[in-house]
Amino acid sequence: MADIYFKVHRTQLMPALDAVSEAVDTRASIPILGNVLLRPEGDVLRLSATDLAVEVQTSCELLDGGAGIAITLSGADLRDIVRKLPETAEIEFAAGAFAGQVRIQAGRSRFVLLSLPEQDFPTLMDKIKGVSFDVDIAPLAAAIGKVTYAVRHDETRFYLSGVCIHPHKDGTGLAVVGCDGHNLAVARVDAQEVREFKPSIVPIKAIKSFSKLFGDKKTKARLLVSDAMMRIEADGLVFLTKLVDGVYPDYLRTIPQANEKRAIAAVDTFRSAISRVCLVANDLDKDTVRIRIDTGSMKVSLATQEGEEADEDLPADYDDEAIEIGFNGKYLVNMLQSIPTQDVAMWLSSSASPAIFRPTIESDELYVLMPRRL
Known part of the structure; x- marks a missing residue:
């Protein structure tokens, strides 16, 4: 009977493997960086992975500490194996028939993977x-x-x-x-x-x-x-x-200090309007979304060089002089997805100055977007 290194339940091992897999280098030119280190300590299995830029460590409970021998196995292969096993599987890790082999068995399923020496595993x-x-x-x-x-x-x-x-x-x-x-x-x-x-x-x-x-x-x-x-x-x-x-x-x-014109709009309505007018864009990196704000209203529009156009009117809380400003549509949508409140406050100065966007409730966050030439 081969020496049993340790035994672990799938429900314990799978989440731990998912975590350390974030640091597994699947294209590693150094083979050990593609491996996960599994080190049993008493009734706990400690797992580590690193690509020399990121390292992740975690642990899970063991069913049996066995001989308590540490091994390193291919992170991608081991994760795929464990994922395909039944939820109720009890997974046994043991010595293979030849040096460097590790036998993995769960019920009637058996696999053999190669292990690299624990001492070769780097850590930060x-x-x-x-x-x-x-x-x-x-x-x-x-x-x-x-x-x-x-x-x-x-x-x-x-x-x-x-x-x-x-x-x-x-x-x-x-x-x-x-x-x-x-x-x-x-x-x-x-x-x-x-x-x-x-x-x-x-x-x-x-x-x-x-x-x-x-x-x-x-x-x-x-x-x-x-x-x-x-x-x-x-x-x-x-x-x-x-x-x-x-x-x-x-x-x-880079944060403007003189933006005194404030407009408030509903985040979802504003974001949806931008997404719709961008449908006619040929190149979102080149086509500009224009925003014209006047008393109580806002117009969002986009016109391409080929003559295609789209515009949409929406309400806005604004009582200053009219202002028009242009932005990259993708940047606007991405920024608005970060606003956690129902409404967004836009602080403006001129069509050539950066705009500040803030949630309408007290919040320690702000967003600045550079304008585009109209």
């Missing part, structure tokens, strides 16, 4: 040293979700290819920022014990993984921030990412 977790503090994970995840639309992959301006997180100037929270030169989104998260650290730029790939892993969690998280890495730990899940090596621009200087 023990290399991070910095400041740490607690923050509620739900508001942080929500803030990141609101600003991510404003991040673009830009190889020439790599410092914009991520979400910037830094202590708020009054020391009672975190500012979460997305900016691509056309859009600026800023959301603030309350946190009572924030420690001072330099602005950290979290890469967009890591942001997407973070949202999947922590988007539905409601507990406190422990943040550890160094000059090069950030680690977030909550509910037994540890997520570490390298930071973008660059200096984030002084985005506060």
